[in-house]
Amino acid sequence: xxxxxxxxxxxxxxxxxxxxxxxxxxxxxxxxxxxxxxxxxxxxxxxxxxxxxxxxxxxxxxxxxxxxxxxxxxxxxxxxxxxxxxxxxxxxxxxxxxxxxxxxxxxxxxxxxxxxxxxxxxxxxxxxxxxxxxxxxxxxxxxxxxxxxxxxxxxxxxxxxxxxxxxxxxxxxxxxxxxxxxxxxxxxxxxxxxxxxxxxxxxxxxxxxxxxxxxxxxxxxxxxxxxxxxxxxxxxxxxxxxxxxxxxxxxxxxxxxxxxxxxxxxxxxxxxxxxxxxxxxxxxxxxxxxxxxxxxxx
Amino acid sequence: xxxxxxxxxxxxxxxxxxxxxxxxxxxxxxxxxxxxxxxxxxxxxxxxxxxxxxxxxxxxxxxxxxxxxxxxxxxxxxxxxxxxxxxxxxxxxxxxxxxxxxxxxxxxxxxxxxxxxxxxxxxxxxxxxxxxxxxxxxxxxxxxxxxxxxxxxxxxxxxxxxxxxxxxxxxxxxxxxxxxxxxxxxxxxxxxxxxxxxxxxxxxxxxxxxxxxxxxxxxxxxxxxxxxxxxxxxxxxxxxxxxxxxxxxxxxxxxxxxxxxxxxxxxxxxxxxxxxxxxxxxxxxxxxxxxxxxxxxxxxxxxxxxxxxxxxxxxxxxxxxxxxxxxxxxxxxxxxxxxxxxxxxxxxxxxxxxxxxxxxxxxxxxxxxxxxxxxxxxxxxxxxxxxxxxxxxxxxxxxxxxxxxxxxxxxxxxxxxxxxxxxxxxxxxxxxxxxxxxxxxxxxxxxxxxxxxxxxxxxxxxxxxxxxxxxxxxxxxxxxxxxxxxxxxxxxxxxxxxxxxxxxxxxxxxxxxxxxxxxxxxxxxxxxxxxxxxxxxxxxxxxxxxxxxx
Numbered sequence: 001x002x003x004x005x006x007x008x009x010x011x012x013x014x015x016x017x018x019x020x021x022x023x024x025x026x027x028x029x030x031x032x033x034x035x036x037x038x039x040x041x042x043x044x045x046x047x048x049x050x051x052x053x054x055x056x057x058x059x060x061x062x063x064x065x066x067x068x069x070x071x072x073x074x075x076x077x078x079x080x081x082x083x084x085x086x087x088x089x090x091x092x093x094x095x096x097x098x099x100x101x102x103x104x105x106x107x108x109x110x111x112x113x114x115x116x117x118x119x120x121x122x123x124x125x126x127x128x129x130x131x132x133x134x135x136x137x138x139x140x141x142x143x144x145x146x147x148x149x150x151x152x153x154x155x156x157x158x159x160x161x162x163x164x165x166x167x168x169x170x171x172x173x174x175x176x177x178x179x180x181x182x183x184x185x186x187x188x189x190x191x192x193x194x195x196x197x198x199x200x201x202x203x204x205x206x207x208x209x210x211x212x213x214x215x216x217x218x219x220x221x222x223x224x225x226x227x228x229x230x231x232x233x234x235x236x237x238x239x240x241x242x243x244x245x246x247x248x249x250x251x252x253x254x255x256x257x258x259x260x261x262x263x264x265x266x267x268x269x270x271x272x273x274x275x276x277x278x279x280x281x282x283x284x285x286x287x288x289x290x291x292x293x294x295x296x297x298x
Numbered sequence: 299x300x301x302x303x304x305x306x307x308x309x310x311x312x313x314x315x316x317x318x319x320x321x322x323x324x325x326x327x328x329x330x331x332x333x334x335x336x337x338x339x340x341x342x343x344x345x346x347x348x349x350x351x352x353x354x355x356x357x358x359x360x361x362x363x364x365x366x367x368x369x370x371x372x373x374x375x376x377x378x379x380x381x382x383x384x385x386x387x388x389x390x391x392x393x394x395x396x397x398x399x400x401x402x403x404x405x406x407x408x409x410x411x412x413x414x415x416x417x418x419x420x421x422x423x424x425x426x427x428x429x430x431x432x433x434x435x436x437x438x439x440x441x442x443x444x445x446x447x448x449x450x451x452x453x454x455x456x457x458x459x460x461x462x463x464x465x466x467x468x469x470x471x472x473x474x475x476x477x478x479x480x481x482x483x484x485x486x487x488x489x490x491x492x493x494x495x496x497x498x499x500x501x502x503x504x505x506x507x508x509x510x511x512x513x514x515x516x517x518x519x520x521x522x523x524x525x526x527x528x529x530x531x532x533x534x535x536x537x538x539x540x541x542x543x544x545x546x547x548x549x550x551x552x553x554x555x556x557x558x559x560x561x562x563x564x565x566x567x568x569x570x571x572x573x574x575x576x577x578x579x580x581x582x583x584x585x586x587x588x589x590x591x592x593x594x595x596x597x598x599x600x601x602x603x604x605x606x607x608x609x610x611x612x613x614x615x616x617x618x619x620x621x622x623x624x625x626x627x628x629x630x631x632x633x634x635x636x637x638x639x640x641x642x643x644x645x646x647x648x649x650x651x652x653x654x655x656x657x658x659x660x661x662x663x664x665x666x667x668x669x670x671x672x673x674x675x676x677x678x679x680x681x682x683x684x685x686x687x688x689x690x691x692x693x694x695x696x697x698x699x700x701x702x703x704x705x706x707x708x709x710x711x712x713x714x715x716x717x718x719x720x721x722x723x724x725x726x727x728x729x730x731x732x733x734x735x736x737x738x739x740x741x742x743x744x745x746x747x748x749x750x751x752x753x754x755x756x757x758x759x760x761x762x763x764x765x766x767x768x769x770x771x772x773x774x775x776x777x778x779x780x781x782x783x784x785x786x787x788x789x790x791x792x793x794x795x796x797x798x799x800x801x802x803x804x805x806x807x808x809x810x811x812x813x814x815x816x817x818x819x820x821x822x823x824x825x826x827x828x829x830x831x832x833x834x835x836x837x838x839x840x841x842x843x844x845x846x847x848x
Contacts, residue, residue, distance in 0.1 A: 101677075209796040
């Protein structure tokens with residue numbers, strides 16, 4: 001083939017238990033991380049301003065980061081310098097979890113009053129605020145969205161394959177595809193924003209593609225199990241790796257440029273697709289092999 | 299290759315369809331607006347310090363950009379208020395119940411209304427203030443003789459109220475001289491509604507100012523009550539005016555004013571707003587002893603002092619319970635009113651201290667009062683400066699291009715056969731072009747979330763093309779049309795299934811109101827549909843032509 005070859009895993013050498021142990025172990029660790037974080041902080045992942053209320057400002061100023069840190073009546077949660085070609089003195093400042101609506105609205109005025117202007121440019125270049133009650137509403141909506149998407153995807157999977165084990169294998173690995181990036185966010189301190197919710201939903205759609213491909217090759221085609229698997233893998237891994245590459249580039253470039261929405265979509269999809277590679281070809285495959293060789297007979 | 303045109307179309311319909319859609323998209327993207335040089339891009343990359351130039355909509359495409367890519371502000375907030383639905387009342391009770399609400403709850407006339415809904419023949423009562431609790435509202439209705447409990451009181455206002463608010467806000471945005479504004483409502487999960495106002499080229503402070511004014515204009519007569527004291531009587535409300543002219547300036551007097559005309563169409567009792575105003579002025583003495591007798595307003599200091607020794611006859615201009623201006627009756631206007639001829643041509647000038655006051659007053663009079671105030675304790679704001687928006691435009695283009703290059707790189711590395719890889723990239727890109735054309739056609743404003751959607755579309759698109767390519771090329775060469783067709787349809791099952799899951803996963807986002815994300819979901823879903831129906835079959839056609847021996 002080419003420079004980029006899909007590795008051949010010697011599946012016959014491993015038992016189903018061995019294959020499934022890795023992804024299930026990781027899933028358990030991820031769930032442990034999320035519940036630990038839930039017990040410690042009250043939320044499985046850090047929630048951004050979209051879900052807790054607060055503000056995000058993009059400011060252009062010649063003041064130093066230390067000055068920005070102290071310029072506001074509420075201390076910012078994060079200050080990020082934007083590193084894009086031709087852009088200087090731009091920062092993204094985030095405030096999450098502010099209950100007081102009045103305080104949220106005065107943040108941009110404080111920035112304009114306390115910071116040094118950079119030439120003629122306006123100090124507050126971008127302002128995004130959400131009051132606590134609006135954010136609570138958003139949180140509810142987002143949870144509902146994810147739940148509906150997941151249930152819908154599961155129902156469709158069962159409809160497509162009409163057999164229990166292969167369908168539940170897809171649903172289980174899709175679940176793990178969601179949980180692992182969430183745990184990653186919790187550890188890496190990436191807060192949940194509208195962008196990451198979009199990424200998680202996209203992941204539900206994206207990640208089952210390779211599972212459907214695998215199941216289709218194994219169940220709906222004639223031929224040897226391992227041959228079908230290897231063919232599905234060649235296609236599926238190419239697919240996933242292509243998407244991962246695109247998402248990695250988007251994630252890195254967008255976070256340098258300070259475009260938060262694209263950055264979080266890119267990062268989360270990259271992590272989720274990596275998890276999907278493992279879940280599809282270890283977890284889904286082991287369940288499928290069990291079904292094909294042992295489950296069907298009983 | 300056949301020379302018969304019908305056979306040609308039959309064989310290449312997939313590719314022909316793609317070309318047709320592409321051509322259509324390109325026309326929608328470029329033609330109607332003409333092709334203009336886009337220098338905003340070069341400006342931004344070259345010199346960012348002076349990037350404050352607002353490029354507006356003048357790109358070389360017909361695409362429209364949203365707040366995030368064009369600059370502007372969006373404010374979402376619900377209406378303040380409570381509603382009791384399906385009141386059991388008769389036609390003639392409507393006004394009585396309204397007055398009971400005003401007195402029982404001790405609120406302004408504008409803060410309560412009883413509506414009749416013609417469509418489904420029902421009555422609703424609404425209160426538009428935070429100062430009344432549900433229990434108080436219910437007990438006020440009980441004292442009006444209605445069987446209403448606290449549980450019947452719902453949060454939120456009726457659709458009619460929201461429609462009126464949206465109309466008023468639209469008028470205000472247009473009055474402020476800004477085009478491209480957009481006002482709409484968005485439903486939330488728990489059945490509430492947000493009113494969303496988007497205005498390009500306005501700062502959050504300006505837009506909040508525009509939205510937070512209730513805009514309830516009244517003319518109040520401040521006059522002696524005959525017992526040695528002064529009293530207030532509201533003589534004109536903002537629905538008494540029939541015509542409002544733009545604000546003007548009187549060079550001679552040095553005053554800013556809004557020329558208005560009072561409605562003189564006669565009601566069923568033979569009186570009009572103008573004639574009632576005229577007779578009130580005569581009755582209170584404004585047109586006789588009161589002419590020129592108003593000294594409460596110190597115009598130089600901009601202050602009002604109602605503690606005066608002499609009797610006062612003042613016309614107060616009151617907006618949202620705040621006195622904007624106080625002035626006396628002029629002799630000319632007073633004379634016309636006294637003789638009763640004024641009502642035939644009922645115009646006068648509303649004088650205000652500053653030009654800005656005149657502007658606000660004119661906007662408020664034109665648009666009428668906001669039926670219910672917006673609840674800013676539940677608001678969400680998003681705003682971008684035009685300079686940063688331009689920067690985002692350039693960057694998102696750059697990110698898009700980089701993602702496409704990355705995808706192309708991986709695909710070339712994997713297949714190393716340009717016959718397979720090149721059409722793959724071209725097909726995936728044409729999907730984006732068709733989508734952009736569609737966006738330009740329906741004038742969908744492109745925002746950052748849409749850009750994410752475009753990139754996702756390239757991603758899923760290429761994924762599916764990989765499935766087609768691998769399937770078609772499996773087991774050696776494709777020797778005949780039949781072999782190709784059978785392999786292609788096998789691949790298509792997987793693609794269809796994958797597309798269906800993506801559409802299902804993203805459809806909640808397309809329906810729910812999650813701010814920015816709707817655009818992302820809509821573009822991705824559309825992209826998947828265009829992909830499955832048009833571009834992916836076409837790729838199959840191209841691949842067949844390239845791989846089969848003809």
